[in-house]
Amino acid sequence: MSLSEETKKFLCVSCPVGCLLKVTVQGKEVLSVADNGCPLGVKYAQNEVVNPVRTFTSTVRAVGASLPVCPVRSRTPLPLSKVGDVTRELAMTEAAAPISIGQVIIKDVCGTGTDIIASRSLGKR
Amino acid sequence: MSDISGVREIDVAVIGGGPAGIAAAAAARKEGAERVVVFERDWEAGGILQQCIHPGFGLHMFGEELTGPEYMDRYLKQAKDAGVEFALNTMVFQMDPPVEADGRRAASFWVMNPQTGIEHVRAKAVVLAMGCRERPAGALGLAGSRPAGVYTAGTAQRFVNMEGYMPGKKVVIMGTGDIGLIMARRMVLEGAEVVAVFEIMPWVSGLRRNIAQCLDDFGIPYYLEHSVCELHGKDRLEGISVAEIGKDRKPIDGTLRFIGCDTLLLAVGLIPENELSRMAGIELDPSTNGPVVNELLQTSAECVFAAGNVVVVYDLVDFVSEAGERAGSSAALYALGKLDTGRREFAIETTPNIRVVSPQKLCGERDTTVFLRVAEPVEGRCKLWAEPGIFSQTLRYARPGEMNEVKISAQKLRELPGDVKSVKIGLEAF
Numbered sequence: 001m002s003l004s005e006e007t008k009k010f011l012c013v014s015c016p017v018g019c020l021l022k023v024t025v026q027g028k029e030v031l032s033v034a035d036n037g038c039p040l041g042v043k044y045a046q047n048e049v050v051n052p053v054r055t056f057t058s059t060v061r062a063v064g065a066s067l068p069v070c071p072v073r074s075r076t077p078l079p080l081s082k083v084g085d086v087t088r089e090l091a092m093t094e095a096a097a098p099i100s101i102g103q104v105i106i107k108d109v110c111g112t113g114t115d116i117i118a119s120r121s122l123g124k125r
Numbered sequence: 126m127s128d129i130s131g132v133r134e135i136d137v138a139v140i141g142g143g144p145a146g147i148a149a150a151a152a153a154r155k156e157g158a159e160r161v162v163v164f165e166r167d168w169e170a171g172g173i174l175q176q177c178i179h180p181g182f183g184l185h186m187f188g189e190e191l192t193g194p195e196y197m198d199r200y201l202k203q204a205k206d207a208g209v210e211f212a213l214n215t216m217v218f219q220m221d222p223p224v225e226a227d228g229r230r231a232a233s234f235w236v237m238n239p240q241t242g243i244e245h246v247r248a249k250a251v252v253l254a255m256g257c258r259e260r261p262a263g264a265l266g267l268a269g270s271r272p273a274g275v276y277t278a279g280t281a282q283r284f285v286n287m288e289g290y291m292p293g294k295k296v297v298i299m300g301t302g303d304i305g306l307i308m309a310r311r312m313v314l315e316g317a318e319v320v321a322v323f324e325i326m327p328w329v330s331g332l333r334r335n336i337a338q339c340l341d342d343f344g345i346p347y348y349l350e351h352s353v354c355e356l357h358g359k360d361r362l363e364g365i366s367v368a369e370i371g372k373d374r375k376p377i378d379g380t381l382r383f384i385g386c387d388t389l390l391l392a393v394g395l396i397p398e399n400e401l402s403r404m405a406g407i408e409l410d411p412s413t414n415g416p417v418v419n420e421l422l423q424t425s426a427e428c429v430f431a432a433g434n435v436v437v438v439y440d441l442v443d444f445v446s447e448a449g450e451r452a453g454s455s456a457a458l459y460a461l462g463k464l465d466t467g468r469r470e471f472a473i474e475t476t477p478n479i480r481v482v483s484p485q486k487l488c489g490e491r492d493t494t495v496f497l498r499v500a501e502p503v504e505g506r507c508k509l510w511a512e513p514g515i516f517s518q519t520l521r522y523a524r525p526g527e528m529n530e531v532k533i534s535a536q537k538l539r540e541l542p543g544d545v546k547s548v549k550i551g552l553e554a555f
Contacts, residue, residue, distance in 0.1 A: 011337040015184050016441055016527075018334035054338060055180040057192055058314055059286055068289035071178035073192050080342060087314050101198055119178060120194035 003027040010048045014040035021045050053077035057119065058090050060105055065097035065122040072105050073119045078112040085110045097124045131245075135160040136460045137453070138232060138248035140217050140401065143172020144442050145433025146254030147200045147209075148449030149456065153252070154207035156457035161209050162246075164236055166216040170204075171197040172256060173279070174442060176286045179307050185443035196442065214238055220401040223426045229462070230428045234401070249460035252452045253402055253416065253424070253431040257438055260394040265299070268355040274362030278304040278392040282311070291315055293388025297365055298322040299353045303331035303440075305392025310339035312390075320386055322347040325370050328502050330394075330526050332440065353389065354381065362387050395438045405429060412481050413437040419486040420493035420533070421466065422452035423459075430456045437483035437496060440528050444496070451491075465490060471538060476551035478503070480525070487548060489538035495531040499523045499552060507554045513541065515548060523552055 003026050010021045015038075022034040023045045033045045047053050055077045059069040078086065086109055095105050099122045106116040137153040139146045142165030153161045163170060174182070177193030184190055187199070219235040224247070232251035237243050259277040276284075276292055282304060284290040296312050298305045301324040309319045322340060327350050329336055340347055348367075354376055355366040364385040368376035397415040399407075408417045408425035415436040416424040422432050432452035433445040458464035467488030473495065475482050480500040487493070495511070503523040509531060510517045515538070516531050523529055531550055538548070 011333055011341075013334040013338040015190075016181065016332050016334060018332055018337070020333075054342070055190060057179050059178065059289070061289070067287055069287065071192065071194055071286060073178075073180065073195075083314070087316075091316075101195065119192040120175070120198065 005031065008049075010045055012036065012041045012044045013054075014038075014044050023049070025049050052080040054080050054083070056083060056086055056116075058087060060090055060116075061094045062099060062122055063094050063096045064125055065095075065099060066125050067122055070095050070099050070105075070122050071119045072116050074109070074112070074114045075117050076114045078109070078114050082110050082112050086112070086116070090116065097122055133244055133246045135162050135246065135248045136250070137161045137456045138234070138246060138251045139163045139254055139453070140234075140251065141165065141172065141254035141256055141433075141435070142167070142170035142211065142213075143254060143256050143433065144174055144197065144200065144445045145256070145435070145449035145452070146170075146172070146252065147197070147204050148446040149252040149254055149430075149432055149453030150209040151200070151204040151207045152450040152453030153457040153460075154204075154209055156454045156461075158250075158457035158460050161457075162212055162248075163204070163209060164212045164215050164217050164246075166214070168214055170201055170211055170213065176279070176283045177307075178286045179311070182442050185441065186446060193442075200446065212236065212238065214240075217401060220404040222406045223428050230426065232405075232428050234405075248428075250428050250430065250456035252449075252456050253399075253429065253435050254433050254449060254452075255398045255401065255435045257395040257397045257434040259304075259391070260396055262391055265353070265391070265393065267353065269357060270359055272356060272358040272360055272362045274358070274387050275356065275389045276391070278302070278308045278390045281388075281390050282308055285311060285315060291317065292390075293317065293362075293386075295320060295386045296388045296390060297353065297367075297384060297386045298390045298392060300324060300392035300394070301329045301331050301336075301347060302392035302394060303335055305390060306331050306335035306339040308390055308392070309345050310343060313343045313345070317388075319343070319345045320384055321345070323351040323353060323367055324349045325352040325374070326350070328525065331392075332526060352376065356389070357383070362389060365389055395434065397435045397438065399435060402429075402431070402435070407431075410483075410485055413483055413485075415483070417486065418484045419466075419470070419488050420451075420484050420491050420535075421455040421464070421488065422448060422484070423455060423464075423466065427466070428459060430459070437481060439496070440526075444494075444528075469539070471541075471545070472547045474547050474549045476549075476553070478552055479550065482550065487533065487538060489535050492535050493533050495533055495550065496528045497531065497550065498528055499525055501525065503552065503554050505554060507552055509552050510550070512549045512551070513545065520552075
């Protein structure tokens with residue numbers, strides 16, 4: 001028995017243009033993508049069907065630094081379904097000054113395969 | 126004001142150390158200006174991007190998606206490498222109309238700093254890069270008392286992302302500006318509940334992708350044509366009353382309902398910050414709330430240049446940096462006595478469905494992008510044009526939340542017959 005085709009709409013978040021993609025899928029397979037302004041739209045649609053991913057950003061407590069918190073990001077996009085786990089992990093994380101931009105704060109966060117890194121430098125208070 | 130303790134003489138002064146100012150200062154040095162100083166009132170340079178920790182910056186400039194602090198880090202390195210000087214914790218509090226110096230106009234202003242006190246600065250050219258401010262609660266005419274818990278979205282953003290404070294636990298957001306949408310997601314990630322986002326207009330004012338990735342991803346509902354009308358609570362906010370808004374932009378009778386919350390964030394628009402421009406007597410445009418500029422980003426005072434959100438509120442920082450570079454390079458050339466402002470001037474006229482246009486004048490010296498915003502959404506194919514015969518492009522849609530660009534070639538302008546004194550920009554649906 002073959003799965004039936006269906007048309008889904010996704011708003012691509014790859015760039016500020018925000019194309020409204022028309023995506024034909026069969027199960028978890030993307031058959032076609034229309035109304036995308038660039039190739040990023042095709043990749044976005046494929047991810048949305050199989051495993052939506054987002055670049056994750058937040059802060060961690062900074063100890064002894066010129067600010068009480070340090071902004072962090074995931075080095076690469078991570079699964080949307082893991083965002084809750086990652087926020088809880090970050091709530092328990094501290095980074096000690098000095099912190100340099102790009103420094104790894106958590107390696108392979110929650111088994112996502114990507115690292116949480118500092119997105120700015122912070123000197124000692 | 127008269128001199129107190131002599132005058133500090135510099136070549137190019139940049140007022141404001143945000144994205145526009147930093148790009149301007151680096152460009153001014155690269156163009157050959159000797160002493161270039163950025164005056165920044167905060168303890169560090171970087172401006173608002175230091176609190177914009179979300180991704181989405183730099184796709185245009187660097188071809189990758191950076192967070193605000195990462196984007197600023199690159200530009201600050203460029204500026205430092207280029208030999209830009211920084212005056213931090215230093216506020217420009219008074220700007221004089223341009224003065225005569227060596228037979229040319231120069232900028233004169235006054236700064237204060239906790240260590241060095243008050244100083245008088247004279248610069249051969251100045252770049253205004255003060256950015257913008259958020260429209261405050263007072264502009265909304267909210268009924269009720271004045272409890273704690275009402276913040277502009279940007280203030281809350283600074284609390285959460287830089288100062289490490291949470292403004293509240295149960296949040297309502299008024300306005301669909303990008304900062305409001307970004308803060309909706311941010312508050313959820315920090316453990317708060319975001320009840321709803323309300324927008325008075327029939328359309329979203331921020332980027333669509335922020336509806337998708339900030340609201341839809343987290344199941345936060347938003348309601349168009351709704352407005353918060355009343356605040357409840359005495360010491361602390363206990364809730365708000367919200368009503369549906371009719372075509373006359375007034376609340377519809379019988380639609381008022383109460384929503385419990387301890388925090389209200391306002392994302393209801395940005396206003397260019399031009400107190401200093403006014404003091405200097407620079408011509409302002411009532412539709413942008415910023416200085417009138419030409420494509421060199423020169424204002425009505427020939428030694429004063431302006432760039433970024435102080436001129437017109439942009440959607441993307443990449444364009445702010447680009448404008449900063451242009452203003453910085455123009456200011457340096459002026460300071461060196463090498464700026465050619467052209468022999469012609471064209472005024473830009475627009476059709477009534479265009480609300481904002483910047484620059485407002487062209488002199489035909491440099492190829493340029495004219496940025497504009499439509500007054501109301503045009504859903505469907507439309508044509509954006511500049512006459513006579515300068516530009517034409519078909520768009521899939523035009524929306525107030527997303528600026529449109531008109532590319533203008535200096536060569537084409539210069540080739541126009543001598544009696545042509547204006548360029549008309551228009552947008553029409555097919």
